[in-house]
Amino acid sequence: MPEQTADSGTSAANREAFERRGLRQGGPATPGLPDTTVKVLGRVWSAPLVVGPLSAPARPGGELAVVRAAGAAQLPCVVGAFAERTFAELGSATEVPPWLRTYAFREHATERQLTERAEDAGFGAVLLALGGLDDLRLKRAAAPANLPAQGPLSDVRSLLDARADWADVDRLRAATALPLLVVGVRNAADARRALDSGADGVVVTSLDALPGIAESVGGRCRVLLSGGVRRGADVLTAVADGADAVFAGRPVLHGLRAGGRAGVAEVLDALVRELGDAMTFTGTATVADIGPGPVRTGPRPADPAPPPVTRPLRRAELHASVSDPVLDTMTFLNEITTRYPEAISFAPGRPYDGFFDSEQIFTHLRRYLNHLEEQGSSPQQVRTAMYQYGPTAGLIREIIADSLRADENIDVPAESIVVTVGAQEAMLLVLRALITGPDDVLLVSSPCYVGITGAARLLDIAVTPVEEREDGVSCADLEAAIRNERARGRRPRAFYVVPDHSNPSGTTMGPQARAELLELAARHGILILEDSPYRLVSPGPPLPTLKSQDRAHTVVHLGSFSKTVFPGARVGFVVADQPVVDASGRTGLLADDLAKIKSMVTVNTSSLSQAAVAGTLLAAGGKVSELNSAASAYYGDAMRATLRELATHLPTERREALGVRWNEPTGGFFLTLRVPFRADNAALIRSAQDFGVIWTPMTYFHPGGGGLHGIRLSTSYLTPAQISEGVARLVRFIESETARGPSARDLSARDLSARDSAPREGT
Incomplete structure (x- = not known):
């Protein structure tokens, strides 16, 4: 990915400057939508925005995702000299020519070769930042694709001069016919020097200095602002202060991390839309109409009052788990x-x-809403199902039960299922229900997932590890641990295990070990907490779950859709079909008691999240395995x-x-x-x-x-x-x-x- 040019101090100063400015409402807007397009360096863009530069690496495939999203938005994107993709590949991925952000290399031939490759790839401009390398976030680079004869670099700084000065600008100007922009111009003198070097544009890193610099160049070159831009109103403010365009770095980075190419596209669309809204508010029909009039500047904020003296909490007074x-x-x-x-x-x-598409969320939701209507729900009932809290045990228990029958051969009534906020809540509910006193013990296959031991720690539950052997946990070792705990006067209540491709060891329990474990649990009267989130995201046919072979109701099955359907939905479930008899002899299910506990923890699982998961299951006929092939x-x-x-x-x-x-x-x-x-x-x-x-x-x-x-x-x-x-x-x-x-x-x-x-x- 490209590197970031404006340091955090500059961005913070510009944010403070943007906050001191505001927009004045203009007269009646002209008919139609404002025209946000601009022409910069001979090319028309959809808005006065340049995408990037960004810190690297943000995520796998991020470099290409940003370039493509920017091109689709009709905006240029800044590509770094240490890009992992070739300039030819990046240039061909978009109709809007990218820009190259380069450095003062110790080997001057490297600068020339880089710019030549950028020119050959159809790039639209080249940027060089004055000053030192403090702004260079990328230290290591995995085999930069565009440097001549370079493999992976442990420290890219070894290739660069400590500082870039005007001699580097002059040399770069002589080496390329591409438009040249000088980054880091601080005052009018810098701007005039850049003009003398033949620069086609200057990049200003201070919003407060922007009006004076723009006035000093008098339209003889393009003026851009870098740092601190977060909203469309910021873009209008910068243009009103004299900028021809601004760089959008951090918002794009956040969009990339959140949603890949779709996240970047969403951020860029929002910035352009917000710019149009700001233009409508100020009564400006085109970007060329934006002048200093719409911007009002307030005084610098006074130094904040000293905070009141606060008595800190003592960690020793908090629950011991927070120090674990x-x-x-x-x-x-x-x-x-x-x-x-x-x-x-x-x-x-x-x-x-890469297997998740943002648009699928809406498809899944619509599929579930259609399902409710097909089941005879009225519009009012559908609305209530989506907007209200919903039943504590879950809205989609029938759909999950159908999926378990279709995919896992687990045949249980829907009433035995509780829909939870991820499998983590399921663990918490089960432990809280089963462990009643200090002599009750949870056995775990060790090494084990930290979520179960963390939940036990929060609830002050004793954990006894049963160490795995080469082929996983041994039933002989488990039985020895059970006998040992009973000899100490303690009561083993349950054994937690991940039978398939476990976290963290990756081991899988064999068929014979599964049969022995079920027999042992029934014989000793303990429950098995089966947690198996990796079964349906693994190649090949899986072994049968413990729950599908459970004839004595000894298995509590913990399930999750986070690895298979929709991680962000945070939907899990627990199958707890164990009969529970009260003092009067009435029999219910363990699931009923788990729902009571849940009502005091999370009240219910998000109806919207359940709907998205349910729509996915319905579309796949319950076959999560096929969905994840x-x-x-x-x-x-x-x-x-x-x-x-x-x-x-x-x-x-x-x-x-x-x-x-x-x-x-x-x-x-x-x-x-x-x-x-x-x-x-x-x-x-x-x-x-x-x-x-x-x-x-x-x-x-x-x-x-x-x-x-x-x-x-x-x-x-x-x-x-x-x-x-x-x-x-x-x-x-x-x-x-x-x-x-x-x-x-x-x-x-x-x-x-x-x-x-x-x-x-x-x-």
């Missing part, structure tokens, strides 16, 4: 990802959103690609010498590595900072301690190119960390070969 490391794990990972945005991340275990193939390819890259970079002899092993899941999102050093948070920081690759320490997933030498890799959210480069970076990190010697690691290759090779830490 398990609740910090996701926060820490998010912090690392934000701190090193250029790193390739194997951490997020979420679906690849393409996604399953993609995730399977991603897993196999990761395993191939590991085997290529670490062949058998090399991995044995290093003491590295990994398992080979056939599906799901995760695999695990065992390494000969402590794979803790400190190592993760070194990996992100020095090698540009992020992963998850396995220590997060061991409630009883352990996993110090384990790394979890998530393969679901990465492209093949990112997997290839990411594994190469990971291997360089592992080799470097291993070479640091005994002080940096506490297991040798010999020690590792003598230990068990449980998949939780890599095989």
Whole structure:
């Protein structure tokens, strides 16, 4: 992706300046919509907007998505010199010529070659920023496509001069026939110097300095503003102060992160629409009509009054769970990802959103509304179903029950289902219902998903881990744990397990182990909490769920549509068909009691979210597996690609010498590595900072301690190119960390070969 040109300080100063300005209402608007089009550098745009520059990388495929969205909006987009796509590919993706943002390279021939490639690709302009490299957000670049004979770069600054000055502007002007814009012009003297260098435009980074600079050039070159633009009213204000156009960077970045190309298109459409609204308000029919009259400027705000003295809360007075490391794990990972945005991340275990289309949401909603009408609901009843709270247990239980029968051979009545806010709420409800006192215990297959241990911690529930073996959890080990807890005077209530492609280890429980687990649970009178979100996003036919084979009502099935249908909807469910007898002898279902608890937690699950999921299920005839066939193939390819890259970079002899092993899941999102050093948070920081690759320490997933030498890799959210480069970076990190010697690691290759090779830490 392109790099950002205006630093955060400049943007903040411009935001303060925009807030001091306002718009004056003009006279009656002329008939028809305002004309937002402009002509800049000989080309007509739909609005006085240039898309970007943006920080990189925002998301997989983001570079091309922004260029295409900008072109569709009839706006130019700024492409960085370190783009991962070729200029020819980016230029051919849009009818509106992109602009090149370049730098002062130490090798002057590189500047010339870059501009020549941009010219050949039909670019419309070239930008060069004066000053130092403080604004360069992109430090590493994975094989920039347009630099001559360059592979992946660990620090792009090594190719650049520390500062760009007027000599660089003069040299660039001589090297290209493209229109040249000088970025970072601060005053009238800079603007006149840019004109003397033959610049076709200047980019001003201060809104307060803009009117004086525009007046000094007197129309002899184009004047653009960079930094702080968030709304259409800001665009009108900048034009009124003398700008011919403005750069839109941060709003576009937010749109890209939220919705890919569609998100960028939505942001650009909103900016142009808001500009038209501002023009209507001020009575200006065309952009050329915008003058200083519509803008009023207020005084600078007074320094704020000192805040009142606040007595801080003491953490010791809060629930002990807020100090538990398990609740910090996701926060820490998010912090690392934000701190090193250029790193390739194997951490997020979420679906690849290239399979989701924003327009599908409306199709799914309409399908469900039609279903309600087909079932005989009146318009009033349909409206109530969508706008009101709805039943606590859920609106779409019948549809989910039909889907479970069609896809999973789970035949349960709809009354045994409670629709939840993701599977996470389902865990909380089940634990709250089952665990009644300090002697009740939750058993978990370890390593295990942090959500279940986090929920247990919030509820002060004791957790006993049952460590997995090479092929997953052993029923013999589970039975030993049950007997041991009872010998201590405690009551094991339930056992939590992810039977299919588990998070984090990636293991899958075999058919015999499933049968043994069901028999053991019935014999010992404990419940199995089956959580299996990765079954229907994995290639090949899955093994039967535990619930589909449950004849003794020992399995509580936790379900989620976050990995399959619609992650943002946050819709999950729990199948709890266990009979519950009260003191009077009346029998109900465990689901009824879970609904009572839910009524005090979230009241109900969003009706709108349920409708979107239900419409999807109806359209697929309940067959989530068929709906996800393409996604399953993609995730399977991603897993196999990761395993191939590991085997290529670490062949058998090399991995044995290093003491590295990994398992080979056939599906799901995760695999695990065992390494000969402590794979803790400190190592993760070194990996992100020095090698540009992020992963998850396995220590997060061991409630009883352990996993110090384990790394979890998530393969679901990465492209093949990112997997290839990411594994190469990971291997360089592992080799470097291993070479640091005994002080940096506490297991040798010999020690590792003598230990068990449980998949939780890599095989």
